[in-house]
Amino acid sequence: MNKDERRTALVTxxxxxxxxxxxxxxxxxxxxxxxxxxxxxxxxxxxxxxxRASGGEAFVYRADVSxxxxxxxxxxxxxxxxxxxxxxxxxxxxxxxxxxxxxDEPSLRMLFDVNxxxxxxxxxxxxxxxxxxxxxxxxxxxxxHSKRPTCFDAGYSMTKxxxxxxxxxxxxxxxxxxxxxxxxxxxxxxxEFKTGHPSxxxxxxxxTHNPVDVDPGRRNVPEDVGxxxxxxxxxxxxxxxxxxxxxxxxxxLI
Amino acid sequence: MEPKTILITDLxxxxxxxxxxxxxxxxYNVVCVPESVCLWQEASLEAFAGPLAPTLYAxxxxxxxxxxxxxxxxxxxxxxxxRDEGPLAAWCVAKVLGGILREKGTGVMIFLGSIxxxxxxxxxxxxxxxxxxxxxxxxxxxxxYGTCGVRSYYIQRGVFRGDPDAKSDVxxxxxxQDLRMPERKLPEQxxxxxxxxxxxxxxxxxxxxxxxxADGGLVMYYGERGTPQNRKGRQSNEQG
Numbered sequence: 001m002n003k004d005e006r007r008t009a010l011v012t013x014x015x016x017x018x019x020x021x022x023x024x025x026x027x028x029x030x031x032x033x034x035x036x037x038x039x040x041x042x043x044x045x046x047x048x049x050x051x052r053a054s055g056g057e058a059f060v061y062r063a064d065v066s067x068x069x070x071x072x073x074x075x076x077x078x079x080x081x082x083x084x085x086x087x088x089x090x091x092x093x094x095x096x097x098x099x100x101x102x103x104d105e106p107s108l109r110m111l112f113d114v115n116x117x118x119x120x121x122x123x124x125x126x127x128x129x130x131x132x133x134x135x136x137x138x139x140x141x142x143x144x145h146s147k148r149p150t151c152f153d154a155g156y157s158m159t160k161x162x163x164x165x166x167x168x169x170x171x172x173x174x175x176x177x178x179x180x181x182x183x184x185x186x187x188x189x190x191x192e193f194k195t196g197h198p199s200x201x202x203x204x205x206x207x208t209h210n211p212v213d214v215d216p217g218r219r220n221v222p223e224d225v226g227x228x229x230x231x232x233x234x235x236x237x238x239x240x241x242x243x244x245x246x247x248x249x250x251x252x253l254i
Numbered sequence: 255m256e257p258k259t260i261l262i263t264d265l266x267x268x269x270x271x272x273x274x275x276x277x278x279x280x281x282y283n284v285v286c287v288p289e290s291v292c293l294w295q296e297a298s299l300e301a302f303a304g305p306l307a308p309t310l311y312a313x314x315x316x317x318x319x320x321x322x323x324x325x326x327x328x329x330x331x332x333x334x335x336x337r338d339e340g341p342l343a344a345w346c347v348a349k350v351l352g353g354i355l356r357e358k359g360t361g362v363m364i365f366l367g368s369i370x371x372x373x374x375x376x377x378x379x380x381x382x383x384x385x386x387x388x389x390x391x392x393x394x395x396x397x398x399y400g401t402c403g404v405r406s407y408y409i410q411r412g413v414f415r416g417d418p419d420a421k422s423d424v425x426x427x428x429x430x431q432d433l434r435m436p437e438r439k440l441p442e443q444x445x446x447x448x449x450x451x452x453x454x455x456x457x458x459x460x461x462x463x464x465x466x467x468a469d470g471g472l473v474m475y476y477g478e479r480g481t482p483q484n485r486k487g488r489q490s491n492e493q494g
Contacts, residue, residue, distance in 0.1 A: 068330055099398055100391075101349050105296065108345055112337045116383060120333065124326055146390070154348075154394035158341055161390030162383035165371070166325075169379035172424045173325060242374075 006057075007133075008082040009233075010075065012036040012065055012122055013092030015044025017191035018141060021222020022089055022229050023047060027056030029230055034078045035060045036092065043192070065092050065118030066110070068125075075125040085129040087233050090119040091141040093159070100154045108155050115159035119166060123181075127174065136179035137233045140167050141225065142244060144187045144252045164244065171242030180241035182232050187248025189220040218249045257283040258311035260454070261303065263293055263347055268443055269366060269411060270316040276447035282454075283309065293343035299350045306354075312362035312454055313351045315344060317385060317411075320368070320420055322378040332380065340384025341391070348395050356402045362454055363399070363406040365392045369469050371410055376422025389465060396463035405462040407453050412469020415440040436471040 009026050013019040015037030023033050024047075033051070035058055037044035044060045051058045061077050063070040078085050093115045096107060103111075119140055130136030145153075146160035164183060171181040228247055231237055246252065260282045262274050278284045285306060292298040303310070318339045323332065344365065355361030370378065371385035392408040400406065413420075413431055417440075420428045432440050446468055452458055453466075467473060 100345065100394060101353060103345065103349070105294065105342065105346075108342060109337065112341060112387075116387075117333060117337075120325060120328070120379070124328075127326060146386075149390065149393040149397045151394070151397045154345070154391060154398070157390040157394055158345070158387040161371075161386035161388075162341065163386075165374065165382040165386035166379050168374040169377075169382055170325060172374055172376050172422075175424065 006030055006032055007086040007233075008032045008034070008078065008084050009087035009089060010034045010036065010078055010085060010122070010126065011089040011091060012118065013038075014089075015047055015060070016040050018186065018189055018222045018225050019089075019091045020047050021224070022091065022226040023051065023058065025223055025226025025230050026087075026233075027051045027058055028054065031087065031233070032082050033058040034074070034081075036065070036074060037062055038064050038092065065122060066113040068121050071118075071121045071125050075122075075129070079129060084133065085126055086133040086135065087137045087139070088122055088126045088130065089139045089141065089229055090122055092118055093141070095153060095156050097153045098155060099152070103155050111155045111159055112162075115156075116162045116166065119163055123170060127177075127179070130179050131177045134178075135235065135238065136174075136177065138170060138174070138179060138181040139229050139232050140181070140183040142167070142183040142185050144185050144246060144248050146183070146185055146244070147254055148252050167244065168242045175241065180232070180238065182237075182240055182242070183244040184225060184228050184232075185244045185246040185248070186225060187220060187246075187251050188218065189222060189225065191222060218251050220247060220249065256309055257281055259283045259285055259306055259309040260312045260314060261285050261287065261306060261310060261351060263287045263313065263315045263343075264318065266319055267316050268416070269414070269446060270314070272444045273314060273366070273447055273450050276444065276451070280451055294338045294346050296346055296350055299346055303351055303354060307357075310351070310354055310358075310361065312364065313347060313355070314364045314366055314450065315347045316366040317368050317388065320370070320375070320378070320381050320418070322375060322420060322422070323380065324377045325379050328380060336380040336384055340381075341387040344388040344391050348391060348399075352395060352399050352404060355404045356399050359403040361404045363392075363395060363404060364450060364453055365389075365406070365408045366450075367408050367410055369410045369412050369467060369473050371408070371465070373427065373473050374425065375420060376425025376427060378420070378422070392465075393463065400462060405459055407458075407461065407463075408465045409446070409449065410465055410467040410469065411446060412467070412472050413440055414443050414445070416443055431472060434472065434475040441468075441470045
């Protein structure tokens with residue numbers, strides 16, 4: 001295949017955890033990746049080395065998705081390097097693990113600026129290039145907590161409820177451009193570490209537990225998410241838009 | 255016996271003003287938050303609500319008026335404004351006013367939201383994303399504050415006769431709605447008041463934590479048949 005015909009993806013928060021699993025799967029499938037990172041550039045560089053060692057093509061770009069100028073510069077860097085952009089995977093997000101009364105104005109504002117604002121800014125910056133792709137794709141990594149409350153992080157589930165609606169609105173606005181927009185409602189996933197303090201810090205009713213702690217077999221690995229993303233990027237998924245795929249090994253069932 | 259106090263946080267919408275009038279008629283002491291109080295600043299809301307604590311029984315928090323703008327045209331300033339007026343204000347209301355109710359071990363929190371917490375507007379992501387966020391806030395509130403005796407509800411208000419028109423070139427949802435209603439007419443303004451009064455009664459406890467869709471059946475209509483723009487998209491897609 002001519003190198004320039006290879007599809008290109010931008011994966012935000014791609015340097016670790018779920019994002020790294022997505023990058024590994026996409027790169028293995030021959031899709032060139034821009035690995036966006038912010039707080040953990042060393043982990044992104046380690047991922048890049050392993051992708052290249054496996055024959056994949058990628059580069060790391062450090063940018064804060066809450067800053068519109070940095071987002072625009074990142075997308076321009078993808079175009080400058082690969083000449084095209086076909087897939088946006090919005091994944092960069094914060095999880096503070098705070099109850100309603102533990103949040104304050106700055107911390108909740110920051111959560112919305114990254115989790116919702118970051119998805120919107122990246123979509124806005126990428127869409128002019130996705131329109132030029134024969135099959136543009138936006139995949140928003142969302143959560144089962146866009147429907148079911150967390151009982152440990154009100155702000156997180158608020159932003160995920162918002163992303164559920166962002167996905168549906170974008171699917172309407174971009175339908176005529178043949179760009180599909182979908183979400184993955186992710187359940188528990190085994191990753192290196194999370195951004196907030198440990199979940200379930202004590203206000204849940206006695207005797208209740210995080211279900212994925214009770215049954216580790218119900219916990220995804222990042223490559224599970226990558227496989228779902230790869231499907232949503234495929235030709236076979238062209239009819240799927242404005243939808244959400246629940247990826248929780250049958251735990252929530254709503 | 256002193257009448258129960260209902261605090262209404264925002265009177266900019268017709269639904270909120272109708273509810274205020276109705277609840278006064280029903281004998282409640284209705285207090286409305288003045289515009290000088292910033293709903294998304296804890297200190298501002300605390301200073302206003304503190305003196306009301308002894309008689310505060312319920313809070314009605316209406317969603318801000320609907321706004322529309324394509325996601326590519328939305329500016330950073332518009333995003334920040336919608337974030338503060340929608341999710342941030344609702345969280346602040348839940349924390350400050352819900353906190354008062356939690357201290358008392360009883361009370362009701364009603365988020366008067368919109369069907370757009372689930373159904374997209376069509377070029378209106380700022381509004382529907384805000385509604386989706388507040389819908390999830392209510393569910394979290396119910397899990398947390400509900401164990402302390404505070405009931406909560408999210409009302410998905412539909413389109414009522416006389417509402418400001420919303421228009422979309424990417425969705426037919428706002429086209430010919432009265433013809434698509436099972437009763438062939440939009441609900442009248444004020445027809446939501448009975449539901450709000452019911453939710454304030456102890457008999458509504460079994461519904462605590464619920465989303466209550468009050469739209470006369472509109473959302474159930476299979477409505478995304480495709481606008482001219484979308485139909486064109488489909489044809490060229492088939493040819494491609």
